[in-house]
Amino acid sequence: MLYFLVKYLHVLGAIVILGTGTGIAFFMLMAHRTSDAGFIARTASVVVIADAIFTLSAVILQPITGGLLMMLTGIQPSEPWMLASLALYVFAGLFWVPVVFMQIEMRDLARKASEQRTALPERYFVLFRRWFAFGIPGFGATMLILWLMIEKPFWGMQ
Secondary structure (H helix, E strand, O other), X not given: XXXXXXXXXXXXXXXXXXXXXXXXXXXXXXXXXXXXXXXHHHHHHHHHHHHHHHHHHHHHHHHHHXXXXXXXXXXXXXXXXXXXXXXXXXXXXHHHHHXXXXXXXXXXXXXXXXXXXOOOOHHHHHHHHHHHHHHHHXXXXXXXXXXXXXXXXXXXXX
């Protein structure tokens, strides 16, 4: 029963990370396409909250539940698929953390432009392009981790 509960929480964490990431990317992209600073500011505000509540909690939960699963199943962290998963987790985090700060700054820039009834500044567009570019390897890494969790491929000599 404990194994099932921990595995359930681990899978749920993966779903939250992937689902929130997909939703955030979609809503930010759709808001950006409107060029409406007020709409972008409101959307980015919700995105920042969603990242803080959902993504951050799942990001914290994953290594805890993963560690418990290793203890419960006897899987060694030195197994190649596990090493690859852990490396990809760190890799994804290196892209996700800056993205959070970009979202906050984009929100603030859009909010200011809306309040002052001015066009979005060039800095917003620079950040948006960087945010988009960072999302590709970050999200791609999480997709690879999901595959590794499911497949657990054996890489090495038998």
